Structure formats: structure tokens, C-alpha cells
Amino acid sequence: xxxxxxxxxxxxxxxxxxxxxxxxxxxxRPGEVVLLLGPSGSGxxxxxxxxxxxxxxxxxxxxxxSVTVDGMDAASTPVARLATRVGxxxxxxxxQLVTGTVLDEVAFGPENLRLPVSEVLQRSEDAxxxxxxxxxxxxxxxxxxxxxxxxxxxxxxLALGSPLLVVDExxxxxxxxxxxxxxxxxxxxxxxxxxxxxxxxxxxxQAIGFVDRVVVMxxxxxxxxxxxxxxxxxxxxxxxxxxxxxxxxxxLAALRLRRAGYALDPLPLTPAELRAALEGERRxxxxxxxxxxxxxxxxxxxxxxxxxxxRVATPRQPHxxxxxxxxxxxxxxxxxxxxxxxxxxxxxxxDVSLDIRPGEFxxxxxxxxxxxxxxxxxxxxxxxxxxxxxxxxxxxxxxxRDLTSRIGFVFQNPExxxxxxxxxDELAYGLRHLPADETDARxxxxxxxxxxxxxxxxxxxxxxxGQKRRLSVGTAxxxxxxxxxxxEPTFGQDRARADELLGLLTDLNRDGTTIIIVTHxxxxxxxxxxxxxxxxxxxxxxxxxxxxxxxxxxxxxRTGLRPPPLRAALRGLARHPELDGVVRLSDLPGAxx
Amino acid sequence: xxxxxxxxxxxxFLHGLNPLAKLLAPLPAMLLxxxxxxxxxxxxxxxxAYAVLLVGARLTVRxxxxxxxxxxxxxxxxxxxxxxWTDTAGIAHDVVVxxxxxxxxxxxxxxxxxxxxxxxxxxxxxxxxxxLTTTGQDLARSLVQQLRVPYRVGYTAIAAFRFVPRxxxxxxxxxxxxxxxxxxxxPLAALGRGFGYMVPLLxxxxxxxxxxxxxxxxxxxxxxxxxTERHEVPVRARDTVFVVLLLAASAALFxxxxxxxx
Numbered sequence: 001x002x003x004x005x006x007x008x009x010x011x012x013x014x015x016x017x018x019x020x021x022x023x024x025x026x027x028x029r030p031g032e033v034v035l036l037l038g039p040s041g042s043g044x045x046x047x048x049x050x051x052x053x054x055x056x057x058x059x060x061x062x063x064x065x066s067v068t069v070d071g072m073d074a075a076s077t078p079v080a081r082l083a084t085r086v087g088x089x090x091x092x093x094x095x096q097l098v099t100g101t102v103l104d105e106v107a108f109g110p111e112n113l114r115l116p117v118s119e120v121l122q123r124s125e126d127a128x129x130x131x132x133x134x135x136x137x138x139x140x141x142x143x144x145x146x147x148x149x150x151x152x153x154x155x156x157x158l159a160l161g162s163p164l165l166v167v168d169e170x171x172x173x174x175x176x177x178x179x180x181x182x183x184x185x186x187x188x189x190x191x192x193x194x195x196x197x198x199x200x201x202x203x204x205x206q207a208i209g210f211v212d213r214v215v216v217m218x219x220x221x222x223x224x225x226x227x228x229x230x231x232x233x234x235x236x237x238x239x240x241x242x243x244x245x246x247x248x249x250x251x252l253a254a255l256r257l258r259r260a261g262y263a264l265d266p267l268p269l270t271p272a273e274l275r276a277a278l279e280g281e282r283r284x285x286x287x288x289x290x291x292x293x294x295x296x297x298x299x300x301x302x303x304x305x306x307x308x309x310x311r312v313a314t315p316r317q318p319h320x321x322x323x324x325x326x327x328x329x330x331x332x333x334x335x336x337x338x339x340x341x342x343x344x345x346x347x348x349x350x351d352v353s354l355d356i357r358p359g360e361f362x363x364x365x366x367x368x369x370x371x372x373x374x375x376x377x378x379x380x381x382x383x384x385x386x387x388x389x390x391x392x393x394x395x396x397x398x399x400x401r402d403l404t405s406r407i408g409f410v411f412q413n414p415e416x417x418x419x420x421x422x423x424x425d426e427l428a429y430g431l432r433h434l435p436a437d438e439t440d441a442r443x444x445x446x447x448x449x450x451x452x453x454x455x456x457x458x459x460x461x462x463x464x465x466g467q468k469r470r471l472s473v474g475t476a477x478x479x480x481x482x483x484x485x486x487x488e489p490t491f492g493q494d495r496a497r498a499d500e501l502l503g504l505l506t507d508l509n510r511d512g513t514t515i516i517i518v519t520h521x522x523x524x525x526x527x528x529x530x531x532x533x534x535x536x537x538x539x540x541x542x543x544x545x546x547x548x549x550x551x552x553x554x555x556x557x558r559t560g561l562r563p564p565p566l567r568a569a570l571r572g573l574a575r576h577p578e579l580d581g582v583v584r585l586s587d588l589p590g591a592x593x
Numbered sequence: 594x595x596x597x598x599x600x601x602x603x604x605x606f607l608h609g610l611n612p613l614a615k616l617l618a619p620l621p622a623m624l625l626x627x628x629x630x631x632x633x634x635x636x637x638x639x640x641x642a643y644a645v646l647l648v649g650a651r652l653t654v655r656x657x658x659x660x661x662x663x664x665x666x667x668x669x670x671x672x673x674x675x676x677x678w679t680d681t682a683g684i685a686h687d688v689v690v691x692x693x694x695x696x697x698x699x700x701x702x703x704x705x706x707x708x709x710x711x712x713x714x715x716x717x718x719x720x721x722x723x724x725l726t727t728t729g730q731d732l733a734r735s736l737v738q739q740l741r742v743p744y745r746v747g748y749t750a751i752a753a754f755r756f757v758p759r760x761x762x763x764x765x766x767x768x769x770x771x772x773x774x775x776x777x778x779x780p781l782a783a784l785g786r787g788f789g790y791m792v793p794l795l796x797x798x799x800x801x802x803x804x805x806x807x808x809x810x811x812x813x814x815x816x817x818x819x820x821t822e823r824h825e826v827p828v829r830a831r832d833t834v835f836v837v838l839l840l841a842a843s844a845a846l847f848x849x850x851x852x853x854x855x
Contacts, residue, residue, distance in 0.1 A: 419789050
């Protein structure tokens with residue numbers, strides 16, 4: 001008997017008009033690891049919530065079809081009983097921790113089941129040992145890193161003893177180190193084969209290694225594929241990609257390379273497979289040996305062996321820039337000179353100097369606590385930098401009165417920035433110094449550009465997630481700022497929402513807006529940023545074209561960042577020098593075909 | 594278990610007591626102090642509370658700051674504030690402390706201020722007996738175990754304790770975000786800003802609470818009328834002794850000073 005049977009499941013939330021999912025069917029057997037794929041809006045997370053009855057018991061929704069867990073009908077069995085069969089791990093670790101210590105947290109579930117104290121402790125110890133947190137049992141969950149808290153959430157689900165674990169985007173709120181931790185923990189749990197797992201995850205590069213089967217839903221929320229992961233991804237990758245389903249980077253790269261004439265059959269799914277496949281075949285005749293460097297559109301110097309040409313700035317002497325502000329607004333969008341910034345008694349930025357030219361797309365990366373957000377906030381005037389250290393458009397930041405017309409700042413959570421009661425007022429707020437007839441024209445223009453025309457009189461908090469994000473960017477730009485600074489705008493969002501925002505930023509950048517972004521998402525950086533600034537302990541460690549910075553493996557490893565998957569696959573290929581140094585998909589041959 | 598519990602009881606006995614005992618024992622004194630107007634009675638209770646805390650509480654930095662800085666500062670601020678505020682019409686004018694131009698600070702006003710300051714400090718110090726030696730979690734547990742508060746309420750309260758630092762961080766970010774948008778100055782604008790922070794803060798709070806509630810249900814919260822309790826918060830003989838002793842001491846102090854002139 002299958003552990004889980006989902007049959008023709010359709011769910012419509014209160015107030016929605018469409019069902020998503022709308023006809024999903026699949027089964028999960030004990031010990032199986034099933035990856036649930038589908039484009040944004042297909043209802044993956046909604047489906048996850050039906051598996052232990054949170055829909056419809058806790059969240060009102062119209063449900064048709066059936067979910068059967070271990071012979072019990074999920075719609076008519078109380079959530080508390082289903083909890084012993086289905087453990088849940090959600091996206092935000094903070095929103096699923098309820099007690100004061102790590103041990104109490106894991107014991108919470110078994111205690112609810114009225115198990116005797118000795119059994120509670122035994123289960124808690126087993127679960128904590130499996131995720132590697134037993135030694136930290138007396139700590140507060142707040143003392144753990146993001147990855148640690150998510151591992152704790154996994155342990156808390158394991159301690160319930162449920163044979164099925166449902167894990168919904170567990171890494172969306174984590175930094176690269178935390179992502180690695182959580183995947184290592186999941187892989188470890190899967191290895192013993194005593195738990196079945198239903199996984200929703202966009203980071204397929206790491207997930208694909210331990211997944212048995214994939215179930216794919218289309219945009220309408222119907223199951224369109226169900227089978228062994230390798231088979232489906234290899235044979236139907238192009239079709240899935242068209243649907244808007246996430247694919248492993250290696251598979252996406254291979255699809256592009258195929259268009260350029262590479263065979264790559266069967267389709268590689270991991271960086272290692274891509275590498276092996278490439279080494280097994282020749283360069284197609286149409287591809288030049290210098291392809292990668294000629295077509296980037298970025299001024300990438302030829303990559304010399306590291307020993308001859310160290311590209312990394314030493315910490316004391318970062319990146320050579322002139323020591324005076326350049327004159328005129330045309331040369332630099334933002335200039336920073338010897339900026340040292342303290343928070344309390346500790347220096348968060350030490351002697352940072354850099355120039356950002358108009359029209360650049362700059363990513364600021366680095367480990368936690370490197371000073372990324374501090375730098376961005378100093379550039380945008382959110383925190384006050386000392387006189388003479390930061391200029392925007394050629395004018396010292398401290399002399400600028402209407403900062404919003406020079407540089408816009410977008411916070412992680414768009415809701416934090418909203419100060420009025422309608423979308424229109426929200427945009428007008430940034431223009432309150434202008435005459436009324438002029439503001440109306442500008443507001444209409446922004447509404448149109450950001451697709452918010454029919455939402456002008458809606459309260460900002462009632463917009464959809466994507467609309468809120470667009471409005472927050474719109475308010476930052478409405479006063480005419482040529483520079484836009486964004487602080488981790490994709491953190492905690494699913495991949496689809498993140499892609500939508502990045503599409504918007506790319507369009508703005510193409511139209512001339514300078515973009516400066518702080519992010520942990522390396523794939524985002526390599527795909528979109530023309531330039532990368534790497535910070536560590538408040539200093540600029542490297543500053544240059546994105547491919548150049550990411551070509552230095554030692555540097556990337558030292559700062560705890562992760563090399564982008566393409567780098568791992570393509571670095572130093574013996575038979576394909578034309579692909580060495582490529583880190584982004586759009587730089588591959590075949591990308592422009 | 595009993596050995597480890599007895600160990601701290603010998604030196605820092607307050608931490609080993611039931612939270613409800615620590616809350617209830619000083620409560621009558623705190624209520625009666627509200628109706629006291631002299632100097633000696635609140636001073637005596639202040640000394641009593643400090644004695645209990647200094648003997649019975651672990652002296653952490655937080656405790657030390659509360660006892661040695663915050664409470665004395667409270668007395669000073671209240672004394673100064675109330676001596677300036679007191680209506681001079683109804684008080685004695687024989688002792689003059691300070692005269693600036695046409696304004697006079699009378700000794701009687703200072704005494705009223707001092708009495709008010711001491712009264713408040715004594716009440717605060719008595720509340721600190723429980724406040725500095727009890728965790729919110731233990732309080733919630735003893736409410737469930739002794740006062741039969743439904744555990745769904747008690748444990749939801751425990752979960753809510755975790756919200757506080759999160760909201761503090763979130764509020765800071767919201768203020769920053771609103772500052773970036775540019776703000777009007779002045780007290781009226783500040784009031785408006787305060788309301789402006791409430792909407793995003795509440796929206797975030799409600800969403801967070803909903804997620805936490807889902808996560809708790811997903812872990813079988815509320816499955817049965819009761820749940821396994823690993824941390825017993827028992828009522829022991831020492832709790833009774835503490836309550837009786839503190840009540841007796843309070844009664845004795847009121848009897849000696851009898852501040853109501855009846």
C-alpha cells in the first residue's frame with residue numbers, strides 16, 4: 001500500500017477564482033524521495049499543505065479529489081493525528097520554532113502526542129543526533145545560524161516519528177552556507193531509507209543528487225509527468241523548461257550547448273555529469289575557441305594562469321581609484337572614497353573606495369557580517385557616511401537635500417516602505433515637492449511601466465506579492481533617481497518571484513538605471529551583474545567583472561561563498577578551452593541562437 | 594532531580610521557587626503600598642525587597658543594573674518630577690529649598706516627591722522578586738499546571754515570547770525604510786509616523802503568527818486534552834514557607850509603621 005496517495009486533487013483558496021492544483025495525482029511509497037516540480041502558480045505549496053490536512057482544517061479552501069495518508073483520508077482526519085504520519089518543514093525557520101531551547105523544540109511534538117518522558121527524550125536525542133545538533137541541545141534556537149535553525153525544524157519533524165516528511169523550499173531563507181548544511185542533512189536522512197520525502201525546491205543542482213522520482217505539474221496545476229528523476233529530466237527537459245519548471249543549471253547549460261552543436265547525450269543533470277560529457281566529445285565546428293570571452297558583452301580580460309596574474313586586491317590596497325571625486329555627473333553614478341564606518345565600537349567598513357559608473361549592474365557579495373548592507377546603506381544615505389566619503393552623481397551625499405531624486409533604496413520586505421493608503425498616494429508621496437499637474441503625469445507613467453494601472457486606488461498591502469515588489473521599486477524610482485540600490489530583494493522569495501524581479505531590474509538597467517544589489521544568491525549575481533564587489537570584514541577583497549571575480553576559486557572558497565555550478569562544471573576543461581571561465585548561461589555558445 | 598533542585602535553593606533560593614508563590618507573596622504589600630503616603634513604610638519595604646533579592650537571586654548583570662541603577666534612578670526622577678509638579682497651594686511654606694526669581698521650591702514639595710518616588714520604587718522592587726528570578730516559560734508552565742489555564746493558551750504564550758525580539762528588529766527596519774522615503778518633522782508628524790509604523794508591523798505580525806500556528810498544528814499541538822510535561826513546576830513546602838514568611842514580614846512592617854494614622 002502506498003504511504004501517500006493524491007488523487008485528482010484540486011484546491012481553490014477562499015476568494016480565488018481558479019483551482020491550483022487542479023487535478024494532481026501521484027503516490028509516494030515508503031522510503032521514496034519525490035521532487036515536486038511545476039511553474040509558479042501551479043499550486044505546489046498549496047498541495048503540500050493538503051498532505052497533512054492543514055488545508056482544509058486550518059486554512060479554509062474548497063477541495064475536491066482526495067489525499068490519503070496511510071489509509072486515512074486527510075480531509076476528514078484531524079491534523080493532530082495526521083501529524084504522526086506526515087512531518088512538515090516550512091520555508092521560514094523562524095516561523096516554526098516555538099520554545100526556548102533546542103531540546104524543548106524537538107520535544108514539543110512528542111510531548112503533544114502524550115508520549116512518556118523517557119520516550120520523548122529518546123526520540124529527541126535521536127532526531128537531534130541525525131541533524132547534528134545534539135551537542136547544542138541546551139542552546140536557544142536564536143543562537144543557531146539560519147541553516148542550524150532549519151536543521152532544527154527538520155529534527156522537530158523527525159521526532160514526531162512520521163514516515164513521510166514534506167519539505168517546502170527549505171533553503172529559500174538561507175545564505176549559501178546554510179543551504180549546504182540543509183542539503184547535507186536532507187541527503188543524510190534520505191540515505192537511511194526509513195523516511196519518504198516530498199520535496200519542493202528550486203535549487204535542483206543540489207537536490208537532484210538524492211531524488212528518486214519527480215512529479216511535474218503544469219501551469220494549470222495538473223500532473224503531466226511522474227517517473228524516475230533522471231528519465232524525466234533527461235528526456236523532457238526542453239518541454240519542462242518551456243513550461244517554466246526549474247531545471248538543474250547543468251541541464252540548462254547542456255540544452256544551450258546542444259543548440260550550438262554539442263551532442264551531450266544523455267542530457268547531463270549535475271555539474272560532474274556535464275563535465276564528464278564535455279570531456280567525452282569534441283568542440284563542434286561552428287564554435288570559436290575564444291567564444292566565451294568574445295561574446296560576454298563584458299570587458300573580460302583573457303584569463304591567465306593564476307600564478308602569473310594575481311587579480312585579487314590585497315586587503316590594504318583594494319582596487320586602484322583616484323582619490324578625488326570625479327567632476328560632473330556623467331562620469332560616475334556613485335563614488336566612494338576612503339569610507340570607514342563604525343557601528344557601535346566595531347568598524348563595519350574599513351577604507352572602502354570605489355566608483356560605480358552610470359548604467360552598471362553591480363552586485364555586492366560576501367559572507368555574513370562582511371559589511372555589504374552597511375555599504376549599500378551608506379551609498380543610499382540610509383546611514384550617514386562622513387562628509388567627503390560618498391558622492392552620488394558627482395555631489396557629496398551630505399550636501400544633497402532631495403536624496404530620493406538621486407538614489408532610490410529598496411528594502412527586503414516591500415511592505416516596510418509603504419507609508420500611505422493607496423498605490424497612487426504611495427507614488428505621489430515621493431513627489432510631494434512638485435506641482436500637482438507634473439506629479440500626475442509622472443505617476444501615470446510609473447503605474448504604466450510597472451503594470452499597476454488598474455491597481456492605482458488599492459491599498460498597497462492588498463496587492464499581490466509581485467505587485468508589492470514592483471510598487472516598492474516604483475516608489476524608489478518615481479522621483480527620477482538614476483541609481484537604484486536593493487538590499488537582498490530576493491531573500492525568502494520563491495524562485496519565480498525572484499526571477500520576475502530580476503527581469504524588471506534587467507529592463508530598468510537596459511534603459512539606463514544603475515543597479516546596485518546586495519545578495520547571497522550567486523546564481524543571480526553571475527546571471528545578471530556585470531560587475532561584482534566582494535567584501536570581507538569590511539574591506540573590498542575583489543572588484544571587477546563578474547566572470548573574473550568568480551574565476552578565482554581560492555578567493556571564493558576562502559570567503560565561504562559557493563562557486564556557481566557552471567564554474568564547477570567548466571573550469572579547466574582539457575578538450576574545451578572555449579568554455580573555460582564561463583559562469584553564466586547567457587555566455588554559453590548557443591545562448592543567442 | 595531533587596538533589597539538583599535543592600542545590601541552587603540553598604544559595605539562590607528564589608530561582609527554585611514556584612513562580613506563582615513569588616508573584617502572590619508580595620502582592621498584598623504591593624497593593625497596600627499604593628495607599629501609603631509616608632516615607633518610612635515604603636523605605637522599609639524597599640529594604641525588605643532588596644534583602645530578599647540580594648540573598649535569593651543570582652546576581653547577573655541584568656539584576657545588578659536593575660537593582661543598582663534603574664530603581665535608584667526611578668526614585669531620583671520621581672522625586673524631582675513630583676517636587677516640581679506639586680501644587681504649592683496646599684503645602685507648608687516654612688522650609689524653602691530653592692528660590693529662582695519668583696519661583697520657590699518648598700521642602701514639603703520635595704518630601705511629597707520623595708515619598709512618591711519611594712512608594713513606586715518599593716512596589717517595583719517587590720515585583721522584581723518574581724520578575725528577576727522567573728522565566729516567562731516557567732510562569733506559563735505554572736499557570737498551566739497550578740492554575741489550570743488551558744495548555745493551548747499557556748504554550749501559545751510561550752511561543753509569543755519569541756515574537757518580541759523579532760518585532761523589535763522589524764520595527765527598526767520599518768523606521769529605516771520610512772526615513773528613506775523622507776519624512777515631515779514636528780510632534781504631530783511624529784505621531785503620524787508612529788501610526789505609520791503600526792500597519793506594516795501588524796501585517797507582519799499577523800502573517801508570522803499564522804505561520805507559527807500552522808507549524809504548531811503540524812506538530813500535533815492540541816491533539817489531546819493534556820500533553821506530556823517534562824518540566825514540572827511543582828509547589829513544594831518551601832513555596833508555602835516563602836509565602837507565609839513574606840506575608841508575615843509585610844504584616845509586621847505595616848503594624849510597626851502603621852502609616853494611615855487610624
